Amino acid sequence: MNTEATSATAGASAKQPLDEIMLAMDVVDTLRRRERLVKREIEVEGREQDLKERLRKIYQAQGIEVSDRILAEGVAALREDRFVYKPPAESFHVKLARLYVSRNRWGKWLLGGIGVLIIAWTVNYFVFVAPSKALPEEIATVHAEVTEIARSDRARERAEQLLNAGQTALDNENKDAARQALRLLEDLRTRLEQEYTLRIVNRPREQSGVWRVPDINTRARNYYLIVEAIDPSGKVLTVPVTNEETGKIERVTQWGLRVDEATFQRVARDKQNNGIIEEDRVGHKKRGYLRPDYKIRTTGGAITQW
Structure with a gap:
């Protein structure tokens, strides 16, 4: 029993109570605040007791x-x-710790930079990468839709030409040419899907016809009737039209249809008679066909500006 008591006492004395440690630290702090007193007394031998x-x-x-x-x-x-803080020696772990502690200062800039990179990657992917990956499938899909709608050999031949052009561009990794082939296929699909009556524009203060002097022959004139496409519900359609002066396909609601001089003059006289063109229908476009069935003499050539 005495042995157990002695062991317990030894264990208790081996561990210094926390309040004593705190008190010792307070003593050191008091000594530091009286730096001059401490320095003088501690350096003089025999003055420690004082x-x-x-x-x-x-x-x-x-x-x-x-x-x-x-x-x-x-x-x-x-x-x-003993109670003086001594900074740790420089090491890789110390540098990491300091970097972590100062994260509030540099973290917002790092997060901002990461955010910019993520946005740039997202824009690049969805604007450039993803559409490019989808090109082969889109070209094949639109081509299939065109061939299903087409009712004429000419339309099917044109669809095959554009499909081949798109596939060749893809094989050569020419994305711009492949996209151009896709746009032309989409224009072809639009033209085939549309059904409309072709009428001469016949409204007050709007032109019904124009003529042009060609650059290569200034003594000649090219005549055009200004027309628009009206669907079965009476709506004016936007139609892809090839401008014969520029060779570009443009989507327009009105265009100039090239006719001979006799047709142009006949329509002019009709309008001059009472301000109304009695015979304003010049053709009808059926679904599945590229060209309207014209009721007048025309080359089918067109202009989009006048």
């Missing part, structure tokens, strides 16, 4: 009893710099 007595009086004035052992530990700790 220093302890002064410290005891300081604490007694605050109502705190401090033992000799605590005072001795405090003075020893001050000599040994």
Whole structure:
């Protein structure tokens, strides 16, 4: 029984109570605040006891009893710099720790940079990469739709030409040419899907016809009737039209249809008679066909500006 008590006492003394440690730290702190006093007393041999007595009086004035052992530990700790913070030596782990602590300063810039990169990648993918990957399938799909709608050999031949052009462009990794082939196939599909009556524009203060002097022959004239496409419900359609002066396909609601001089003059006289063109229908376009069935003499050539 005595042995157990002795062991318990030894274990208790081996572990210094936390309040004693805190008190010793406070002693060191008090000594540091009185730096001049400490320096003078601690450096003079034999004056350590006087220093302890002064410290005891300081604490007694605050109502705190401090033992000799605590005072001795405090003075020893001050000599040994026991409670002084010493920064760790420079190392990779220390640098990482400092980087982590300062994350609020540089983190927002890093996150902003990452955000910009993500946005740039997303835009690049959906604007350039994804559409390019879809090109082969889109070209094949539109071509299949065109051939299903087409009712004339000419339309089917044109669809095959554009399909071959698109596939050749893809084989050569020419994305621009492949997209151009796809756009032309889509225009072809639109033209084949449409059904309309072709009429001369016949409204007050709007032109019904124009003529042009060609650059290569200034003594000649090219005559055009201004026409529009009206679907079965009476709606004016937007139609892809090839401008014979530029060779470009444009989507328009009105265009100039090239006719001979006799047809042009006949329509002019009709309008001059009472301001109304009695015979304003010049053709009918059926679904599945490229060209209207014209009721007048025309080359089918067109202009889109006048």
